[in-house]
Amino acid sequence: MSVILLFIDGVGLGEEADYNPWYTVPTPRLEGILGGSSLVRRAAGSPAPHVTLLAADACLGVEGIPQSATGQATIFTGRNAPAAMGTHQSGLPFRRLREWVERDNLYHHFSSRGLTAAFANSYTPEYFERPKTRRGWISVSTAAAKSGEGKLLTLEDLLTGRAVYHDLTRRTLAKMRPEVKEIQPEEAARHLLGLARQHDLTVHEYFLSDLAGHRRDHELIEWVIRTYDRFLGAVLDGKKEEDTVILVSDHGNSEDFRVRTHTQNTVPLLLLGRGAETVGRYQKEWDLTCVAPLLLQVAEACSRVKWKGE
Numbered sequence: 001m002s003v004i005l006l007f008i009d010g011v012g013l014g015e016e017a018d019y020n021p022w023y024t025v026p027t028p029r030l031e032g033i034l035g036g037s038s039l040v041r042r043a044a045g046s047p048a049p050h051v052t053l054l055a056a057d058a059c060l061g062v063e064g065i066p067q068s069a070t071g072q073a074t075i076f077t078g079r080n081a082p083a084a085m086g087t088h089q090s091g092l093p094f095r096r097l098r099e100w101v102e103r104d105n106l107y108h109h110f111s112s113r114g115l116t117a118a119f120a121n122s123y124t125p126e127y128f129e130r131p132k133t134r135r136g137w138i139s140v141s142t143a144a145a146k147s148g149e150g151k152l153l154t155l156e157d158l159l160t161g162r163a164v165y166h167d168l169t170r171r172t173l174a175k176m177r178p179e180v181k182e183i184q185p186e187e188a189a190r191h192l193l194g195l196a197r198q199h200d201l202t203v204h205e206y207f208l209s210d211l212a213g214h215r216r217d218h219e220l221i222e223w224v225i226r227t228y229d230r231f232l233g234a235v236l237d238g239k240k241e242e243d244t245v246i247l248v249s250d251h252g253n254s255e256d257f258r259v260r261t262h263t264q265n266t267v268p269l270l271l272l273g274r275g276a277e278t279v280g281r282y283q284k285e286w287d288l289t290c291v292a293p294l295l296l297q298v299a300e301a302c303s304r305v306k307w308k309g310e
Contacts, residue, residue, distance in 0.1 A: 001242045002196040003275065003299045004235065005203045005291075007075065007141070008228065009068065010210025012252020012265030013041040013055050019258045021218070025225040029233030039268060040255075050273055055266035057287035058251045062088060065262045068210070069093040071250030071288060072140035076105045078292030098136065098143045106292045107148025110201055115299055117201040119145035120192055122153045122163035124173070141205045161191045164204055168231050185227050189234035196243065200299045213254030214261075221254055236272060244275030244298050248291050275301055 014020040022039045030039050035047030044055045058066040060074065062082040067090035073081035077100075082088045085097055093101065110117040119141065127133055138146075145152060153163035158170070159180070165173055168188040174180045196202040206228065212221035235245060247270040252263030269286055275298040 001240070001275075002199060002244075003201045003295055004192065004196050004239070004243065004245045005201065005295060006232070006235070006245065006247040007072075007203065007205045008209055008247060008249050009072075009205070009207040010213050010251060010253030010262070011039070011249040012058075012255045012263050012267050013039070013044065014252070014255030014263075014265055016040050016042060020255045021221045021225060021257060022255050025222050027225060027229040029229045029236075032233075033236070033270075033272065039270075041266070052271040054269040054271070054286045056248065056269040056290065057285070058249075058267050059264055060287055060289070064088045065264060066251035067091075067262065068250055069097055069140060073097055073101050074288040075248060075250060075291045076140055076144040077101060078106070078109070078289055079104070080289055092137050093140055093143065095136065098138070098140075101140055101143050102147040105144040105147060106201070106295060107144055109292060109296050110299065111149050113296070113300065115200040115296075116198075117148060117203070118195055118199045119152070120164045120195050120202055120204040121166055122155060122158035124155050124177075139205075141203070145203075161194065163195070164188050164192050166206060167208055168206065168227060185231035186234040189231050189238060192235060193238045196239070201295060209249075209254045213257070216257050216260055218257070221257075224254075239273070242274060244271070244273030246271055246291070246295065246298070248288075250288070275299075 014022060016023050018024060027038055031037060033051055034043045034053060037043035041055065044053045046052045058071055060080050060082050065088065067088040069089040069091055070081040070085055073093060081097065084100065089097060107117045157163035158165055168185050169182050170180055171182050174182045192202065192204055208224050212224050239245060247268060249267040252265035252267060255265060256263050
């Protein structure tokens with residue numbers, strides 16, 4: 001019994017409009033999950049048993065456009081990072097925010113309760129050798145994972161099916177390393193599920209959606225959406241009945257191709273599985289601070305069910 005967090009960067013709940021690729025590009029698996037609707041604002045609700053799509057606020061009461069560093073810090077800690085920092089911060093976190101994340105995050109929350117958590121993304125040797133990495137310029141997700149009891153997964157882990165690359169199919173890695181072969185998103189899903197069998201929480205981060213939005217790259221975003229739709233579908237097909245999948249984004253972007261910037265749209269908080277059915281039933285307002293405690297609540301509920309079964 002496990003919880004899987006799928007963090008997908010830069011996806012807001014937008015309108016049913018021709019400028020929203022998440023509406024115009026076919027997503028058969030998402031549409032099947034959401035009762036025939038694509039991942040848009042109108043789809044929020046509970047269209048089927050064990051399925052709930054919540055609209056989560058990414059602005060968090062702080063003026064300005066939501067940004068990656070503070071949005072991700074909020075997801076990984078359960079605390080309002082832009083409020084704590086006094087502003088929305090973009091890109092990689094500055095030292096103060098990075099240390100703020102390292103001190104208290106969902107990996108610590110799980111460990112303190114005797115639960116295990118793993119970050120599924122793999123890292124290449126080149127990543128660790130970069131001058132920026134050596135100076136501490138790392139993502140929020142990396143800082144959080146490094147601070148926990150787990151380890152960062154490597155290229156060897158990836159090639160033996162014990163990790164997942166950031167783009168799922170290894171497409172970008174194969175261009176740099178001829179020995180690496182591209183795989184299908186369904187195989188990436190199997191590798192993620194293999195990790196999930198060993199942990200109470202497994203996290204995967206996907207950021208090409210945000211990159212495509214900034215570039216307004218129609219070819220890339222179509223590939224992103226089709227690939228991620230297949231990946232999500234395969235995760236749901238392969239998970240155990242008692243597992244719960246939670247998908248969330250840090251801010252809007254790729255749902256509005258009229259602009260290259262982030263948006264102030266709410267973001268999807270998609271709950272899939274039994275474990276999420278009763279959690280937060282009476283909560284009326286959702287934002288990014290809800291994600292970390294939600295993960296823990298679902299995991300603890302799953303653990304109680306497991307103990308009763310034993």
